[in-house]
Amino acid sequence: MSGKQQLREIYVKGSVKMIDEMTTVLEPSALPDFVETSYVKDLTGRALYYIEAGFPVHLRGPSGTGKTTLAMHLASKLGRPVVMIHGDEEFTTSDLVGGEHGYRVRKVVDRFISRVLKTEEDMVKRWVDNRLTVACKYGFTLVYDEFTRSRPEANNILLSILQEKMMDLPVARDGEEPYLKVHPNFTAIFTSNPEEYAGVHRSQDALRDRMIAMDLDYFDYETEVAVTEAKSKLSKPHVQTIVNIVRGLRESGKCEFAPTIRGCIMIAKTLKVRKLTPYKANNMFMQMCQDILASETSRVGSKTNQDKVKQIVRELVIKELGIGETANSIDKTGEDDFTKTDSQNIIEQENKQKEKSLIEV
Numbered sequence: 001m002s003g004k005q006q007l008r009e010i011y012v013k014g015s016v017k018m019i020d021e022m023t024t025v026l027e028p029s030a031l032p033d034f035v036e037t038s039y040v041k042d043l044t045g046r047a048l049y050y051i052e053a054g055f056p057v058h059l060r061g062p063s064g065t066g067k068t069t070l071a072m073h074l075a076s077k078l079g080r081p082v083v084m085i086h087g088d089e090e091f092t093t094s095d096l097v098g099g100e101h102g103y104r105v106r107k108v109v110d111r112f113i114s115r116v117l118k119t120e121e122d123m124v125k126r127w128v129d130n131r132l133t134v135a136c137k138y139g140f141t142l143v144y145d146e147f148t149r150s151r152p153e154a155n156n157i158l159l160s161i162l163q164e165k166m167m168d169l170p171v172a173r174d175g176e177e178p179y180l181k182v183h184p185n186f187t188a189i190f191t192s193n194p195e196e197y198a199g200v201h202r203s204q205d206a207l208r209d210r211m212i213a214m215d216l217d218y219f220d221y222e223t224e225v226a227v228t229e230a231k232s233k234l235s236k237p238h239v240q241t242i243v244n245i246v247r248g249l250r251e252s253g254k255c256e257f258a259p260t261i262r263g264c265i266m267i268a269k270t271l272k273v274r275k276l277t278p279y280k281a282n283n284m285f286m287q288m289c290q291d292i293l294a295s296e297t298s299r300v301g302s303k304t305n306q307d308k309v310k311q312i313v314r315e316l317v318i319k320e321l322g323i324g325e326t327a328n329s330i331d332k333t334g335e336d337d338f339t340k341t342d343s344q345n346i347i348e349q350e351n352k353q354k355e356k357s358l359i360e361v
């Protein structure tokens, strides 16, 4: 058996199914740290209505708007095993459906005459189902993440699956029927980034017409704070400071790419690991925000762009730490252990030096 090929036991409603395929099936389980604010609950509820009515759902939106996480959450709610596919420019239909990837070795041992041992070996080409076929056959939930990264001709196979609930397979499948009836429990959840993103194909009209698209935007304030808090374990007032800065930069409209919640999580996690807070890290917090947000919002890292973003971030940090609402309500002693950063020591030393030279004058 090849490394990728796995013999799996799938537990479906109490029964055990052995699936000998080149595929990986995920158990439908709740995601760790999943946050359910009213925004998330509303989206989940609506998507589940459509799925229960028998329609595939397509979560569409810019990077970092929670599409993949929500798709996996929906899949876990359905309680069926999950197969996941990530869209890929290089995909062909056979990457989705399957092909003659394997060989079956047959060995015949003839012991008719006890003193003579006759063996016969031959290798038979063997059809191996890929993820899409497995999901259709056994009624699993398919999460096709970023499906518009695959070329439209590779995705054509989905048209009849979604509409006629039939899968048109190559004839070569070990003598099996060329048509596979899609299992009634089969469900498909798609995600995609907007069509102007690099490496993305326009989704075909026919395919788009067979799904219900839900457009996701950046999270609302409550969700952005709750997700960052859950992912970083930094306390809420500090997280609010970070989220205010990131949202301020996003709303400035001056970035090549708007900063996402990933920026919030990166800053918050770095602070948490260093046992710092925005106030206690002082100069280091400013640098951290500038580094992370300038890197997140530009593709090629052009100097002018970076400088522009860094300047906006600088103003936002000063505002947040100085006169912002959160800044005033926050407990500035903080709960995290404080170790002075090198930059603070440098600033303090410089100040002492200045005082000393003033006295000497």
Ligand SMILES: Nc1ncnc2c1ncn2[C@@H]1O[C@H](COP(=O)(O)OP(=O)(O)OP(=O)(O)O)[C@@H](O)[C@H]1O
Pocket: 033, 034, 035, 036, 040, 061, 062, 063, 064, 065, 066, 067, 068, 069, 070, 193, 227, 230, 231, 261, 262, 265
């Ligand atoms: N409801 C949620 N609970 C907890 N974490 C979440 C939730 N939604 C999103 N996240 C976190 O936010 C980040 C971005 O989410 P996700 O990767 O799902 O976005 P995406 O829209 O798929 O982005 P991309 O288009 O770049 O793939 C991830 O770190 C994810 O773990």
Ligand SMILES: [Mg+2]
Pocket: 067, 068, 069, 145, 191
């Ligand atoms: Mg994603």
